[in-house]
Amino acid sequence: IDPLRSAPVSFDGGSSSRAFSISTLSDADLSEARIWLTLLYCFALAVYYAAFFWGPRFRVPRIAFRRPSNQQVKWIAAAGLIILVCSAFIVSQGGLAAQIAIMRGGRSAAFSGLGQFLVLAGLGVMVMLSWLAFDRSALRNPLFWGMLMVALVNTVVVSGARSALIYPLVMFMMIWWMQTGRARIGVAAIAAVVSLFFFGLAGIIRQDYGATDVDWSILDPTRAAEWIEAAREEAEWRGNEESDLAAFAGVDDAGLLMGRTYLGAAAFWIPRAIWPDKPRSADSYNMYVNFVGREIGDEFEVRIWGIPVGAEVEAFWNFHLPGVVLIFFFLGAFHRWLANL
Numbered sequence: 001i002d003p004l005r006s007a008p009v010s011f012d013g014g015s016s017s018r019a020f021s022i023s024t025l026s027d028a029d030l031s032e033a034r035i036w037l038t039l040l041y042c043f044a045l046a047v048y049y050a051a052f053f054w055g056p057r058f059r060v061p062r063i064a065f066r067r068p069s070n071q072q073v074k075w076i077a078a079a080g081l082i083i084l085v086c087s088a089f090i091v092s093q094g095g096l097a098a099q100i101a102i103m104r105g106g107r108s109a110a111f112s113g114l115g116q117f118l119v120l121a122g123l124g125v126m127v128m129l130s131w132l133a134f135d136r137s138a139l140r141n142p143l144f145w146g147m148l149m150v151a152l153v154n155t156v157v158v159s160g161a162r163s164a165l166i167y168p169l170v171m172f173m174m175i176w177w178m179q180t181g182r183a184r185i186g187v188a189a190i191a192a193v194v195s196l197f198f199f200g201l202a203g204i205i206r207q208d209y210g211a212t213d214v215d216w217s218i219l220d221p222t223r224a225a226e227w228i229e230a231a232r233e234e235a236e237w238r239g240n241e242e243s244d245l246a247a248f249a250g251v252d253d254a255g256l257l258m259g260r261t262y263l264g265a266a267a268f269w270i271p272r273a274i275w276p277d278k279p280r281s282a283d284s285y286n287m288y289v290n291f292v293g294r295e296i297g298d299e300f301e302v303r304i305w306g307i308p309v310g311a312e313v314e315a316f317w318n319f320h321l322p323g324v325v326l327i328f329f330f331l332g333a334f335h336r337w338l339a340n341l
Contacts (some may be wrong), residue, residue, distance in 0.1 A: 021246050052333070082124035165195075243309060251320075254296055282314040
């Protein structure tokens with residue numbers, strides 16, 4: 001949690017963001033909104049630290065974990081079944097190229113009603129990481145590496161999320177570090193470079209809007225410079241969008257979400273086919289309301305994708321300042337409890 005992660009407040013006004021909620025602001029109002037947003041970050045952090053250091057203390061349970069029997073067989077069976085189901089899902093979508101093309105108009109709309117497959121794909125990677133956590137010798141098992149690679153490819157292709165590879169990579173390193181008892185900085189640096197290359201490469205493949213096929217030639221390692229440039233351009237673009245500011249500035253006109261995003265997160269396991277009007281994520285609401293200019297209660301008629309919103313702004317957009325106090329007090333107390341485990 002970093003209250004100063006936003007760009008330094010500028011009184012020059014103006015923004016290159018495409019957000020509808022920002023475009024309606026005068027230069028003076030825009031500068032004022034940036035100041036208030038930075039203060040919101042600071043306020044949320046203060047609440048978080050207050051709860052962490054001086055909040056309520058909860059008893060830490062003493063749980064004895066037993067090593068499961070026939071664990072390798074169970075991991076192989078579980079991961080194998082998940083891989084088969086996800087592979088069948090990709091085939092049902094028309095194959096690898098068709099699955100990628102579907103996501104180019106916005107993953108939120110493309111996967112509406114298919115969330116169970118996205119969750120299942122991510123679970124396959126978690127199974128493999130559990131295998132590693134329980135069995136250090138897995139690193140010497142070719143079957144482990146093969147299934148891990150397939151599980152990673154599956155979850156990236158099924159979900160279209162670059163974080164589906166980057167987050168497991170970080171968790172893999174953390175498990176390895178805990179097993180060896182030391183942090184391996186060189187390996188972390190290599191992982192960071194790989195993540196950067198993948199971020200740019202996947203962005204090129206996924207964001208070729210309007211194309212119905214995939215230009216596989218971009219996978220040529222000699223074009224790695226294009227991957228880095230794509231990653232740099234997207235990072236710059238994301239910064240210029242000022243997505244947090246768009247959501248923060250849009251609260252006055254759009255109104256509060258009144259817990260919609262938290263309800264949607266809690267009910268993620270309910271398929272949209274059963275609950276068509278299930279609330280969406282803050283990222284989706286941000287794009288639809290603050291960038292497209294629709295109302296919160298409008299039906300999601302256009303193809304949409306998520307434009308990220310920070311936890312501070314999400315809490316503010318749901319319940320205003322009381323929401324920031326409630327959410328960040330809970331996070332601070334919960335993280336203190338985790339630290340005491």
